[in-house]
Amino acid sequence: MNRPSRPDRRRLWGLSVLATALLAGACTDGGTDPNRGAPPAPSTVPTSAAAPSASSSTATTVTIPRSAFVDLPAELRKGAPQPMEVADALPKLCAEEFATGGRSVTAGAAMMSTYQTPGDPPENVPYGTLHQTVFAFTGTGAGDYLRRVRAALALCRSFPERGATVTVRSQPLASTGDDALLVTLTRPATSLDGSPAEGTTTSQITVVKLADAVTVVHDQGWEGSSNNPDLADDVARAAARGLDSWQR
Template sequence: MSRYALPSIVRAPRMFGLILPLVGTVALSTACTAAEDGSDATPSSAATTSAPASPTDQPSGSASAPTTIPTSAFVELPSELRKSARRTTDVSAALPKLCANEFGTGGRQVTASAAMTVTYKKAGEPDSNTPQGMIHQTIFTFDGDGAADYLRRLGDAVRACPSFDQDGNKVTVQSKAVTGVGDEALLVTHTRPATSLGGERTGGETSSQIAVARVDTVVTVFNDQGWEGSSGNPAILDRTMRDGVRVIDAWQS
């Protein structure tokens, strides 16, 4: 087992040793125009503003359906894996696409959405080395049972997409439920022929993963991408997903 993989755990309690500083607030796009039946709801460009850094900044809205998501709700990598600090990312760019817009189907029950990206390296490597990959994290908040509905629709959509074409190459898709993470979680693996930066096949395969977890009325999507078309790191994604769920649970407390 990789030194960074963590065993499955039951849902974390409300108090944690992982504490992230609140360095600002990521403003959100709340104007979702899709229907609750699963039609596209992700804006083409997330509306974002910056708030002054303050340890007392708090998200607005009710606890069950906030309309802003603070930066502190996003995971930060441990220092030995961090190539660069997390940064704000457009939601539509952060979410993966397989056969279609499977991950952008929140519906009208979405009350807030925001995304950030972290770049990671191999542990122990100097910062001057090439990164190993990057993880885009998106957070959605929902009214009512919208979060559970999103996971249900997403699971159905991924199962309906066993493969798709990407730049002339066949990409295969597999998914499985992940136990012991949040209220429910899904792991999606997509595998494709390895290619050079110019698109020529180099032999072998590369694969990346997408992890999705629900914590009460919040859903977070982790989209892991290997650097310049290389494979992602499943152990780092697993650790990031579990740490991310703890951070969201603490934010909701």
């Protein structure tokens, strides 16, 4: 299964913008997918978490639709996005930096997408994957979540992974949502069999807050290869648009 060289892939990816049309439909609640492997879910699926309504004592069910997630244009889509469990989608570095850790979460859901480069033949392996989680909050929960993530990352400059050391660098993303953060993970490169290879590889985590929601997108290259860091801004803007379209 052939994969273009990294310079060629970077050039091809520059031809496309990730922020395009948004998917229709909905995700399962809290990232738990009891029908994993089943046909696509209907257009809306309520989550199990409920938040008290401001105007009554009746609990209001919060639903996270598929339109809240990043979509890929057809030429970049390797396969149909699939629901996954939040616990599997959220990256783990030194600890549980991206866990919510609070009662202000009213719902959570996660999706996994595989992507390719434009014009790739069907037999080629994917370029990489996006593991995305969306959380809905009440009150100041969304802002509190970003503060907890930043505090945890300040204590996590590196962590061990399969006998190697992964370095962690985080930086703010300006003009993205209400608040946004980009985390770059750099690790020694390995071959497909896990043996050491020359150079390093990267993956990136984009965290975007907009109104009462936060999304975490983990962009990873296929089988341990690098993602494309040049696409970080496009991923962040697409993630913000997804949250915005849902909360309008």
